[in-house]
Amino acid sequence: xxxxxxxxxxxxxxxxxxYGRITSYGAIANYLGASGSARMVGWALNGSDKxxxxxxxxxxxxxxxxxxxxxxxxxxxxxxxxxEGVEVxxxxxxxxxxxxxxxxxxx
DNA sequence: TCGGTGACATCCT
DNA sequence: TAGGATGCCACCG
Numbered sequence: 001x002x003x004x005x006x007x008x009x010x011x012x013x014x015x016x017x018x019y020g021r022i023t024s025y026g027a028i029a030n031y032l033g034a035s036g037s038a039r040m041v042g043w044a045l046n047g048s049d050k051x052x053x054x055x056x057x058x059x060x061x062x063x064x065x066x067x068x069x070x071x072x073x074x075x076x077x078x079x080x081x082x083x084e085g086v087e088v089x090x091x092x093x094x095x096x097x098x099x100x101x102x103x104x105x106x107x
Numbered sequence: 108t109c110g111g112t113g114a115c116a117t118c119c120t
Numbered sequence: 121t122a123g124g125a126t127g128c129c130a131c132c133g
Contacts, residue, residue: 039130044130110132113130117131118127
């Protein structure tokens with residue numbers, strides 16, 4: 001695992017996100033020691049769907065579902081979050097600070 | 108091998 | 121305070 005690529009680490013962390021919880025790209029990047037390179041996390045999640053990773057639980061620092069456009073359905077990402085009890089309005093997660101899951105803190 | 112790309116974050120004006 | 125521009129680093133062709 002530790003020898004896996006940067007992407008694999010992102011997948012592992014994303015998979016550890018609890019049900020009904022969300023996190024941010026920066027949090028994962030920081031956890032992986034790539035603080036400031038949050039873009040890598042986003043790019044990693046680009047292929048996360050192949051790894052069965054809940055990329056819909058990963059949003060930007062504002063709680064905005066910036067990556068929804070990369071999902072199959074336009075509102076698929078929102079639907080998935082709502083299915084988990086996460087309120088999403090206008091592609092933005094409500095109670096973001098409350099549902100926020102910090103890997104650095106939890107792990 | 109090298110350059111471009113990318114779903115953000117942060118600094119500066 | 122708000123908006124725009126730049127930088128981070130790993131994968132793909």
